[in-house]
Amino acid sequence: MEGIKMSSSKSIMSTHIFSTDHKTIGKQFLFLGIFFLLFGGFQAMLIRWQLAYPEQPVPWWLFGSIVNGEAGMITPDVYNQLFTMHGTIMIFWAITPLLIGAFGNFLIPLQIGAKDMAFPTLNMLSFWTFFLSGVVLLVSYFLPLGVASGGWTSYPPLSLPAGGIPGLGQAFWTLSITLMGVATMMGAINYVITVIRLRAPGMTYFRMPLSVWGLWLTSILNVIFVPVIAAGLIMLLIDQLLGTQFFLAGRLAAGGGGDPLLFQHVFWIFGHPEVYILILPVWGIVSELLSVFSRKPAFGAKITVICMSTIVVLSSVVWGHHMYTTGMSPLLGKTFMFLTLLISIPSSIFFFNWLATLWRGSLHFDPPMLHTMAVIWVFAIGGLTGLYNATVTADIYLHDTMFVVGHFHYTMAASVLFGGYAAIAYWYSRMFGRMLNPLLSKIHFWGTFITINLVFFNMMATGYAGQHRRLYNIGEFEFLQPLADMNIFITIMAFFLGAFQILFLYNFIHSMVKGKVAENNPWKSNTLEWTMDYPIPHGNFSTIPVVVNGPHEYSNPDVKDADWVCQTVKIGNES
Amino acid sequence: MSPQVQSSDLLQIECDYETSKMGVLISFGGIIMLFVTFLATFSAMVAKELAYIKIDGATIFVAGVTSIILIMSSVMFHKSHSLWKKNKEATISNYFYVSIIFGIVFLIGQINLWKMIVNAGFTSHSNVLAGMVYLIGGVHAVHLIAGLSVLGWLWYQLIQSRQVKPVRYQLIGWFWHFLTALWCIIFIFFVIIL
Numbered sequence: 001m002e003g004i005k006m007s008s009s010k011s012i013m014s015t016h017i018f019s020t021d022h023k024t025i026g027k028q029f030l031f032l033g034i035f036f037l038l039f040g041g042f043q044a045m046l047i048r049w050q051l052a053y054p055e056q057p058v059p060w061w062l063f064g065s066i067v068n069g070e071a072g073m074i075t076p077d078v079y080n081q082l083f084t085m086h087g088t089i090m091i092f093w094a095i096t097p098l099l100i101g102a103f104g105n106f107l108i109p110l111q112i113g114a115k116d117m118a119f120p121t122l123n124m125l126s127f128w129t130f131f132l133s134g135v136v137l138l139v140s141y142f143l144p145l146g147v148a149s150g151g152w153t154s155y156p157p158l159s160l161p162a163g164g165i166p167g168l169g170q171a172f173w174t175l176s177i178t179l180m181g182v183a184t185m186m187g188a189i190n191y192v193i194t195v196i197r198l199r200a201p202g203m204t205y206f207r208m209p210l211s212v213w214g215l216w217l218t219s220i221l222n223v224i225f226v227p228v229i230a231a232g233l234i235m236l237l238i239d240q241l242l243g244t245q246f247f248l249a250g251r252l253a254a255g256g257g258g259d260p261l262l263f264q265h266v267f268w269i270f271g272h273p274e275v276y277i278l279i280l281p282v283w284g285i286v287s288e289l290l291s292v293f294s295r296k297p298a299f300g301a302k303i304t305v306i307c308m309s310t311i312v313v314l315s316s317v318v319w320g321h322h323m324y325t326t327g328m329s330p331l332l333g334k335t336f337m338f339l340t341l342l343i344s345i346p347s348s349i350f351f352f353n354w355l356a357t358l359w360r361g362s363l364h365f366d367p368p369m370l371h372t373m374a375v376i377w378v379f380a381i382g383g384l385t386g387l388y389n390a391t392v393t394a395d396i397y398l399h400d401t402m403f404v405v406g407h408f409h410y411t412m413a414a415s416v417l418f419g420g421y422a423a424i425a426y427w428y429s430r431m432f433g434r435m436l437n438p439l440l441s442k443i444h445f446w447g448t449f450i451t452i453n454l455v456f457f458n459m460m461a462t463g464y465a466g467q468h469r470r471l472y473n474i475g476e477f478e479f480l481q482p483l484a485d486m487n488i489f490i491t492i493m494a495f496f497l498g499a500f501q502i503l504f505l506y507n508f509i510h511s512m513v514k515g516k517v518a519e520n521n522p523w524k525s526n527t528l529e530w531t532m533d534y535p536i537p538h539g540n541f542s543t544i545p546v547v548v549n550g551p552h553e554y555s556n557p558d559v560k561d562a563d564w565v566c567q568t569v570k571i572g573n574e575s
Numbered sequence: 576m577s578p579q580v581q582s583s584d585l586l587q588i589e590c591d592y593e594t595s596k597m598g599v600l601i602s603f604g605g606i607i608m609l610f611v612t613f614l615a616t617f618s619a620m621v622a623k624e625l626a627y628i629k630i631d632g633a634t635i636f637v638a639g640v641t642s643i644i645l646i647m648s649s650v651m652f653h654k655s656h657s658l659w660k661k662n663k664e665a666t667i668s669n670y671f672y673v674s675i676i677f678g679i680v681f682l683i684g685q686i687n688l689w690k691m692i693v694n695a696g697f698t699s700h701s702n703v704l705a706g707m708v709y710l711i712g713g714v715h716a717v718h719l720i721a722g723l724s725v726l727g728w729l730w731y732q733l734i735q736s737r738q739v740k741p742v743r744y745q746l747i748g749w750f751w752h753f754l755t756a757l758w759c760i761i762f763i764f765f766v767i768i769l
Contacts, residue, residue: 118594189601197594227605231612235710244699244706246616255701256626262616269612 018128020120021538022105025127027431029101030424032131033094038505040089043082045498050074050082052491054473076472080149081169083470087152088173090413091278092180093134098420099281100184100222101130104191104215106431110529110536111209113200113545118193126186133179140172148173151470153267156247156260160239163252174237181226181233188222191215200528202547206302207567209527209551210291211423213305214284217312218277225273225316232266261326268319276315278412279379282419283308283350286375288551289422290354292525293369294361295563297552300353307346307353314343324392325399333392340390347383351376362555362563366523367441371422374449375415378456382410385460400470403463409456417452421445421504428511429518433534436515440507447500454493462486524564527551531566592742599746603753606718610711610757614764617707621768628704630769634691641684642762648677649755652726656748664741667733674751675730678723685716708765715758722747722754 016024046067049058057072058064064072074082105123109116117123140147145167150159157163159170195216199208208216235246246258291298298304320328320336328336354376363369385407388394398404421444428436462483467474474480474487521530528545548570555563558572565571620626655670689709697705725747732739 119598185605189598189605192601193594193597197591197597223601223605224608227608228612231609231616234714235616238710242699244703244710246703246706256703258620258625258703259623262619265619266612266616 018124019538020116020124022109022117022120022123023431023536023538025123026102026104026106028127029097029105029130030431032134033097033102034505034508036089036093036134037098038501040086040094041498041501043086043089045495046074047079047082047086048491048494050079050472051474052488054475077146077149079472080151080470081147084149084151084154084173085147088148088177089137091152091274092177093137095278095412095416095420096180096184097130099278099416099423100215100218101127101187103211103281103285103423103427104187104219106427107209107529108191108194108212108215109198110430110540111212111527111551112195112198112203113528113541113547114194114198115539115541115544117190118197119190122186123190126183126190129179129186130183133176133183136172136179137176140169140176143168143172145169153264153271154236155267156236156239156263157249157252159236160248160252162248171237171240174233174240178230178233178237181230184222184226188219188226191219192223195219200544200547203567206305207547207550209284210287210298210301210304211281211284213308214281214287217284217308218280221273221277221280221312221315225270225277228266229270229274232263232270235266236263261323264323264326265319268322269316272319272322273312273315275408275412276311278416279419280308280312282375282416285419285423285426286354286372287350287357288527289368289372289426290357291552291554292426292523293364293366293372294357295364295554296357296361297550297554298353299356299359300350301550301552304350304353307350310346311343314339314346318343321390321395324395330392337390337392341387344383344387351380351383366425367436367438367445368422368426368523370442370445370449371418371425374418374445375422377449378410378414378418378452381457382407382412382415386411398463400468401463402459402467402469405469406456406458406460406463409459414452414456417448421448424508426523427529429522430529430534430536432512432515433518434511434515435518435522436511437507440503444500444504444507447503448497451493451497451500455490455497458486458490458493462490524562526553526564526567528567531568595742595746596749599749603749606753606757609714610761613707613711613714614761617704617711618768620703620707626702626704628697628702628708628769629695630692630765631695634688634695635766637684637691638688638762638765641681641688642759644677644684645681645755645758648674648681649752651677652748652751656744659744660741664739664744667730671730671733675723675726678719678726678751682716682719682723685712688712704769711761715754715761718757719754722751725750 015021019025019028042063045062046058049056049062055073058067058074067074067078105117108114147169148154148159148165150165150170150173154170154173159165159173161167161170195208195212235244238244239246239248245253245255247260247263248257249259250257287298287301287304291301318336318340320332321340324333324336365373385403389398389404389407425436425441428434463469465480465483467480467483467487471477471480474483518534520533523530526549528547531545532540545568547567549565549567551567553559553565553567553571556565556571559565651670651674655668655674658668658670659666689712692705692708697708699706699709729739729744729747
């Protein structure tokens with residue numbers, strides 16, 4: 001990093017609003033992500049209310065009075081809007097800023113020994129473009145015909161005016177996702193280059209913490225695949241606004257038309273890597289935290305990196321498994337099935353690396369570790385149930401059932417949620433200088449862990465029993481009557497799950513003010529972000545540190561009187 | 576342990592030459608993926624015989640001429656950059672102006688080209704392939720307008736005799752050359768496919 005200019009101008013605007021400090025931007029992403037997490041979560045509660053108590057008025061404690069419907073009940077249109085916006089918000093405006101935006105920004109420069117991102121101004125623009133995209137999405141709630149309701153995938157022709165959804169809600173949806181993509185690209189370019197160019201001396205690729213590896217690989221996927229969905233969204237947007245017919249066919253198209261399936265291909269060419277875009281940071285964080293709280297080196301760290309990289313490559317050639325029921329040729333279906341199942345090999349390898357890291361470790365069950373262990377559990381269930389969805393014969397039965405909903409909530413929602421909570425609990429002291437209340441953290445963890453499993457596992461059971469994922473009222477179907485009680489149970493558990501997140505929010509905010517003041521390195525970790533006093537100044541390091549060993553040197557026999565050693569401290573023959 | 580920075584002053588961090596180059600190259604990668612998706616979608620539409628479009632010789636001729644104009648614009652920019660470096664980064668050459676003018680002429684040529692295709696009866700509403708041609712040309716034009724804006728900024732800096740970092744001049748040139756190369760590929764693709 002060269003050419004550092006000192007400026008004496010300081011104002012709230014430059015230090016907290018339009019800051020170019022990666023740490024501030026990381027916190028901005030974190031707050032925004034938590035806001036949307038709660039907003040998307042609230043919508044999930046409404047969805048669950050409808051599934052358990054179809055067509056009954058929404059109670060006051062679920063803000064029934066503001067739900068747009070007859071006599072306070074959720075109408076079919078509103079129900080469609082709810083699950084559309086729940087999926088959209090959770091994937092693009094909650095998980096993305098929480099993991100990639102917040103921790104990508106906060107951690108990458110600190111952990112690789114850089115003063116900031118390669119392009120700090122671009123970084124700031126990335127956040128504000130992201131913020132703008134969220135505003136556009138929220139503004140659509142005030143449109144006369146409401147928000148988008150074509151599902152989070154927004155498949156045409158349903159998502160087009162000619163296909164059945166009137167109004168501008170879908171167009172706002174498309175525009176906001178496109179803007180979000182622009183913001184993501186800005187961030188991703190920054191992350192990729194920062195890691196390549198700004199690593200401290202001695203910080204070789206295999207000395208980078210695994211959390212940085214996860215974030216870096218995610219950014220590479222973003223750079224490659226976000227433009228793909230951008231192309232699809234541009235076409236969809238002009239179909240919606242200008243009346244072109246790229247994705248309209250049959251009698252809906254006036255002049256020959258195009259093909260709706262083309263959008264599905266474009267969507268999933270991006271959409272499947274998106275799954276890994278969301279989960280790779282969690283894998284990295286889990287790999288690192290298991291090492292810290294087992295006080296052992298991460299088992300097979302290089303192999304874990306190679307496996308994650310292999311998955312990055314494979315993720316780009318498996319999109320067809322989302323489209324088995326679209327009438328693709330059996331040969332193509334089998335090819336996609338084979339490639340998808342192939343992913344289970346590298347996934348299993350690094351999964352067993354996690355278990356091997358735990359084996360005979362000195363396990364410390366602090367809140368970050370509890371959440372990390374939960375990721376292992378939920379990812380195992382999510383991963384194993386993915387095998388059924390990847391298999392053509394099973395998927396044709398399971399497609400679009402609640403089984404799929406349960407599966408991807410295990411892999412994407414539960415894994416990412418626990419990964420995010422682990423990261424927040426672990427790096428909270430670096431972000432805010434205080435510790436989260438450990439008792440509240442543990443209550444939040446156990447409450448979340450128990451209820452999340454009761455919700456999503458039972459969703460898979462109802463799906464296996466035949467419940468379609470987007471039914472408005474299951475009471476209308478005779479064969480689903482035996483599932484009514486189970487749906488009520490899932491809903492009650494979902495409400496408890498939501499209540500425990502309020503507890504987290506309280507702990508998160510309260511600890512910022514009243515939490516115990518943290519020491520510099522409360523977890524006795526090796527990596528560079530723990531070497532500075534709080535608050536860490538803009539610029540992070542007065543002199544760039546020289547790294548002499550790896551990030552996971554825990555319980556090294558050559559280190560006396562401690563079971564950890566900073567990456568800048570030479571040990572034994574390591575050079 | 577690393578010594579700590581005690582000052583909370585703002586630090587404006589400037590990236591170095593190689594970092595900037597890498598940033599531009601990775602951005603090109605993103606733009607390439609955008610157009611690859613458009614062209615792949617176009618190919619799929621042709622393969623599925625969703626529509627039929629025939630481009631006549633006159634249209635191809637006009638497109639060829641505008642393409643040559645864009646290539647000339649790129650060459651002129653390269654010459655202006657070489658002269659700027661040769662003259663110790665002090666002067667702005669006529670090549671620079673010609674480069675901008677050729678870029679604008681190309682855009683006008685594109686509009687004429689679209690009009691010719693519309694006049695031939697291929698509208699974006701009636702024919703998805705024509706719609707794709709307009710879309711791809713339009714998205715490229717948007718990038719070109721962005722390129723012209725950057726050239727305008729550079730021109731303003733140079734006439735104000737402000738110091739322009741050599742890397743900025745070079746990278747603006749890269750972007751301009753990239754857009755030229757991209758258009759040539761798109762044009763050849765259309766000629767071959769259609």
